[in-house]
Amino acid sequence: MSDFNPTILAFCCNWCSYAGADLAGVSRLQMPPNVHVVRVMCSASVKGEYILKAISQGVDGVLVLGCHIGDCHYMTGNHRTAKRIPVVQKLLKDVGFDERRVRLDWVSAAEGEKFQRVITEFVEEIKGLGPNPVREVMS
Amino acid sequence: MARIGVFICHCGHNIASAVAVEEVVKFARTLPDVVYSDHNLYSCSEEGLGSIKKSIEENKLDRVVVAACTPRTHEPLFRRLCEQAGINKYLFEFVNIREHCSWIHAKEPNAATEKAKKLVAMGVSKAALLEPQVESESGVIPTAVVIGGGLAGLTAAASLVAQDIDTHLIEMEGKLGGQLNDISILAPNFEKSADLLNKLVSELKKSERGHIHLGAKLVDVKGFVGNFEITVEEEGVQNKIPAGAIILATGTQEHQPEGEYGFRKAPGVVTQLEFERALQRGEVPKRVVFIQCVGSRQPGREYCSRICCNTSLKNALRVVEAGGTAAIIHRDIMSYGAAWEELYRQASERGVAFFRYSLEDKPRISAENKHILVEVFDDNLGEGVTLHTDLVVLATPLVSRDDSGDVSRMLKVPRDKNGFYLEAHVKLRPIEFATDGVFICGSARWPSSAREVMCQALAAAAKAAIPIKRGKVVTEAITAWSDPDKCAGCGNCVIACPYEAIEIVDQDGRKIAKVNETQCKGCGNCVAACPNDAMQQRGFTTRQLSAMIDALVKRALEESS
Numbered sequence: 001m002s003d004f005n006p007t008i009l010a011f012c013c014n015w016c017s018y019a020g021a022d023l024a025g026v027s028r029l030q031m032p033p034n035v036h037v038v039r040v041m042c043s044a045s046v047k048g049e050y051i052l053k054a055i056s057q058g059v060d061g062v063l064v065l066g067c068h069i070g071d072c073h074y075m076t077g078n079h080r081t082a083k084r085i086p087v088v089q090k091l092l093k094d095v096g097f098d099e100r101r102v103r104l105d106w107v108s109a110a111e112g113e114k115f116q117r118v119i120t121e122f123v124e125e126i127k128g129l130g131p132n133p134v135r136e137v138m139s
Numbered sequence: 140m141a142r143i144g145v146f147i148c149h150c151g152h153n154i155a156s157a158v159a160v161e162e163v164v165k166f167a168r169t170l171p172d173v174v175y176s177d178h179n180l181y182s183c184s185e186e187g188l189g190s191i192k193k194s195i196e197e198n199k200l201d202r203v204v205v206a207a208c209t210p211r212t213h214e215p216l217f218r219r220l221c222e223q224a225g226i227n228k229y230l231f232e233f234v235n236i237r238e239h240c241s242w243i244h245a246k247e248p249n250a251a252t253e254k255a256k257k258l259v260a261m262g263v264s265k266a267a268l269l270e271p272q273v274e275s276e277s278g279v280i281p282t283a284v285v286i287g288g289g290l291a292g293l294t295a296a297a298s299l300v301a302q303d304i305d306t307h308l309i310e311m312e313g314k315l316g317g318q319l320n321d322i323s324i325l326a327p328n329f330e331k332s333a334d335l336l337n338k339l340v341s342e343l344k345k346s347e348r349g350h351i352h353l354g355a356k357l358v359d360v361k362g363f364v365g366n367f368e369i370t371v372e373e374e375g376v377q378n379k380i381p382a383g384a385i386i387l388a389t390g391t392q393e394h395q396p397e398g399e400y401g402f403r404k405a406p407g408v409v410t411q412l413e414f415e416r417a418l419q420r421g422e423v424p425k426r427v428v429f430i431q432c433v434g435s436r437q438p439g440r441e442y443c444s445r446i447c448c449n450t451s452l453k454n455a456l457r458v459v460e461a462g463g464t465a466a467i468i469h470r471d472i473m474s475y476g477a478a479w480e481e482l483y484r485q486a487s488e489r490g491v492a493f494f495r496y497s498l499e500d501k502p503r504i505s506a507e508n509k510h511i512l513v514e515v516f517d518d519n520l521g522e523g524v525t526l527h528t529d530l531v532v533l534a535t536p537l538v539s540r541d542d543s544g545d546v547s548r549m550l551k552v553p554r555d556k557n558g559f560y561l562e563a564h565v566k567l568r569p570i571e572f573a574t575d576g577v578f579i580c581g582s583a584r585w586p587s588s589a590r591e592v593m594c595q596a597l598a599a600a601a602k603a604a605i606p607i608k609r610g611k612v613v614t615e616a617i618t619a620w621s622d623p624d625k626c627a628g629c630g631n632c633v634i635a636c637p638y639e640a641i642e643i644v645d646q647d648g649r650k651i652a653k654v655n656e657t658q659c660k661g662c663g664n665c666v667a668a669c670p671n672d673a674m675q676q677r678g679f680t681t682r683q684l685s686a687m688i689d690a691l692v693k694r695a696l697e698e699s700s
Contacts, residue, residue, distance in 0.1 A: 007695040025238025033250040045663025057692045073573040074662035075637045
């Protein structure tokens with residue numbers, strides 16, 4: 001599937017990872033155009049349902065990016081994210097999706113380069129996994 | 140049906156060089172609820188703002204979407220514009236097609252244009268579901284509390300009382316001044332620190348607005364901006380101080396380099412602060428060697444403590460001044476700023492010797508009769524050098540205080556990985572916390588020189604005075620609320636809330652969650668914790684975010700078919 005052009009959703013927290021994404025932009029760091037950022041105030045406000053909804057409707061991959069552990073602007077929010085995402089991954093796996101379609105990572109406001117790396121790697125990984133199997137059912 | 144207007148910004152060439160702006164405008168017109176779409180060369184310019192305002196009025200728009208740069212800098216501007224045009228400012232949605240699109244896909248104009256369309260479709264779908272919001276207001280107790288009576292806290296408190304604000308200064312030690320008491324001279328101007336200290340203390344004491352608490356332990360902090368309650372223990376008695384704003388100025392401590400360079404084992408090896416105390420007693424050795432970066436800029440503690448090079452330059456000059464000799468063994472001299480650079484130049488001219496070592500080959504110390512021998516491989520000379528000295532001063536970094544974790548939990552403010560307090564934004568909000576009404580200054584935030592500490596303290600005092608002088612606080616309407624019809628009163632949200640802003644209350648005979656909106660900081664942690672979809676965050680409702688996902692899916696399917 002060399003012409004596979006994945007559609008990817010990324011939830012970024014306002015304080016760290018969204019700012020990190022902004023920094024990547026300001027620094028003109030180039031990366032694949034497959035990722036669409038949704039700004040949320042804290043990674044821990046991302047309901048598992050959003051991720052399940054996106055994957056079940058054919059989105060090829062979902063990224064959840066937050067502040068590094070210890071740097072959360074709401075003190076402990078990202079601890080909750082760190083617990084929640086593995087549960088979502090397991091749920092997806094149990095119903096037959098590859099859990100690698102969902103990834104949690106930490107990007108600080110100072111880590112434009114890390115944002116670029118995470119995006120680039122994730123797009124490569126999703127390309128390797130191929131299209132979300134749900135897509136065939138839908139089209 | 141909403142009447143949405145979509146405005147796509149060229150940002151000169153910044154967006155337009157990668158994104159086909161006019162194509163995105165045409166696409167936006169095909170989206171549900173969009174009744175108007177246009178483009179601007181610079182949306183944020185006077186001309187751009189004027190044209191958007193005119194379009195809002197002419198087309199009776201009730202929702203506005205601007206696709207341009209980042210909401211982190213420009214959202215307030217466009218929200219204000221909406222207000223001026225008679226639309227509630229929360230009926231505005233920002234789409235980022237510069238930082239998140241044109242700048243990072245500069246060489247792929249087709250893909251960038253398609254992505255911009257998806258982002259706009261997502262923004263429009265959210266905008267259709269936005270609701271007008273009313274920001275809540277509450278009163279402010281006209282009193283400030285400053286925690287920490289060192290240079291930062293004293294400067295802040297003196298500035299607050301000068302602004303005629305009742306100020307309580309909480310100091311855990313028996314006297315004011317903190318580390319300033321150990322330092323006799325402040326560089327780069329070589330002023331006497333005692334003069335500065337006396338001036339600040341007398342300003343505070345002579346004002347009837349100043350209330351000094353010595354030997355006072357911080358026990359608890361409750362409340363929110365405008366309405367804090369700080370519990371302090373003095374002589375075994377707990378007192379509660381009501382306050383509208385809090386300034387955190389707890390300072391820092393010097394790293395104790397146990398086991399390094401014979402510290403505490405060999406005589407004649409001291410830390411910089413111990414050397415400062417010796418200088419204060421008038422003890423100036425004939426020969427002094429300073430070793431920089433002891434315990435910093437190395438694995439385990441990577442940061443540069445910023446003040447140590449300058450302090451060693453100052454003290455080396457004092458040794459030379461007293462007729463002695465001094466050498467500074469460093470890894471890089473960081474004498475940032477014009478005044479400090481001048482100090483470095485003076486030190487070089489007056490015979491202070493500089494040697495440069497590398498992390499892989501640290502200097503070695505041994506004792507010989509009454510001398511200390513310091514052997515160093517100088518990177519610049521490319522050969523080993525042996526120095527005879529009377530005293531070795533280890534320039535160790537300032538580290539976060541041992542009690543900073545306790546204070547951070549009490550005030551609900553974050554710390555970085557090194558334990559220093561983390562400001563809301565390093566450039567845009569450097570002396571504020573994300574928690575409203577709590578401000579930070581001095582070396583508790585990051586190692587700072589006396590001058591920097593005072594600048595920060597004055598800034599913090601100015602910021603803290605704003606809510607107090609204004610007499611009211613406005614909370615951004617991104618707070619959470621709970622739908623009483625859906626809430627089962629399980630209390631998951633209560634546990635998830637980092638700010639104790641939610642409580643379970645009785646309503647019509649059943650238990651439901653209730654959010655205190657002044658205390659809510661809008662993190663949305665409760666939303667994801669709610670199993671019943673009862674908890675919602677304004678501006679980030681589950682319907683709004685779901686609509687964005689739907690819009691992305693829809694556009695992706697259209698594109699692939």
